Amino acid sequence: MREILDIQKQLLPDLLDTMKERYTILHHIMVSGMVGRRTLALSLNTTERILRSEVDFLKAQGLIEIETSGMRISVAGRQLLESIEPMVKELFGLNELEERIRSYYGLKQVVVVPGDSDTSPHTKKELGRAGAAVLRKYVSKNEVIAVTGGSTMAEVAYHLTSSTSLKGCWFVPARGGLGESVDFQANTIASTMAKKTGASYRLLHVPDHLGEEAYQSLMQDGTILEIIEFIRKARIVIHGIGEAMVMARRRKVDEATTASLQNDGALAEAFGYYFDRGGKILHKMPTVGLRIEDIQEMDCVIGVAGGKSKGVAIASVLQFGREDILVTDEAAAVEVVRMLTS
Known part of the structure; x- marks a missing residue:
């Protein structure tokens, strides 16, 4: 796993940055339980505009669910976080x-x-x-x-x-x-x-x-x-x-x-x-x-x-x-x- 990550860092550094960002957003949503976009943006020290496109991507992938009261992680999203945790620890x-x-x-x-x-x-x-x-x-x-x-x-x-x-x-x-x-x-x-x-x-x-x-x-x-x-x-x-x-x-x-x-x-x-x-x-x-x-x-x-x-x-x-x-x-x-x- 480490060798693959080292290769990605050299050839696709932007990909790893994007992965980190999306992992962080998804993880925040999971820990929060239910969270609104504004609250999440403040927590991540970003803007709602920047966050919106990432949230739309995560929703399209079936990783989060959006309701009137806010966003929550889906079963698929929770399973994904659990499966990539070893890779994320290496990444960070x-x-x-x-x-x-x-x-x-x-x-x-x-x-x-x-x-x-x-x-x-x-x-x-x-x-x-x-x-x-x-x-x-x-x-x-x-x-x-x-x-x-x-x-x-x-x-x-x-x-x-x-x-x-x-x-x-x-x-x-x-x-x-x-x-x-x-x-x-x-x-x-x-x-x-x-x-x-x-x-x-x-x-x-x-x-x-x-x-x-x-x-x-x-x-x-x-x-x-x-x-x-x-x-x-x-x-x-x-x-x-x-x-x-x-x-x-x-x-x-x-x-x-x-x-x-x-x-x-x-x-x-x-x-x-x-x-x-x-x-x-x-x-x-x-x-x-x-x-x-x-x-x-x-x-x-x-x-x-x-x-x-x-x-x-x-x-x-x-x-x-x-x-x-x-x-x-x-x-x-x-x-x-x-x-x-x-």
Whole structure:
């Protein structure tokens, strides 16, 4: 396949450019579900006039369907995207990024989607779709699956659908999270994932950020302890990765701790733990839920995060050495690879 693409690049470069453009349009329509021409043009940073001819071509080929409410992908269009995905990864240079990261960190799998989540809502949606696909691939029946909060995890939840492999599973929050926006709380995401897949769920109604006294008090509560024990049965965890200082502000970490994290070189946050460039844990928030020792015993740890701004944070968490699978985007992957040589 690579040899054919190399020949096409030399003899028919315009053909490959056209293929990229049409793939991108078709892919946007698939991820959007139903989308109007104006919205799609804005998302692709093009004009409706330029888009119109491409949309007409895709409709003539039977790859999309146009209704009064907008455009949607057809069954044939979805099948085409699935069949050409390996070629597209080669075309965008994503295979090489995936393999470099996978081999360097010793991961089971790396999935890189085109684009930059920082600047493209579509890329963030695609990140969620890819994360959902990876979860379906690795989950077994009757599993307990722990999930963290955040906007990326909310996208993963949105793209989950009913699956035989998820029947009988339980979704649980990896930690307390009542301090965040309701839509992005781990509780909300766990319940959404369960409802979308026909699985079950349990919730943990405790604040995300606790003082030591409050933490010790909660750990004496029999109901809370029972739920925590259930959460710690999880063999799969799917989680986001945050920039350390951004997450410290969002979690309302006190000024002294924030200053200490900054001075110590904290770059990433995951599971309530803060990591430096070498993957060393610098600080743990006193939160109720999964502990780092629970995560180290997991059968499958799936990290889903993207955006150029998170590249350094992703690399820091990978250096910790407990990830099994990474789902990220092109912009973040380029940053991670850049750090390998810097």
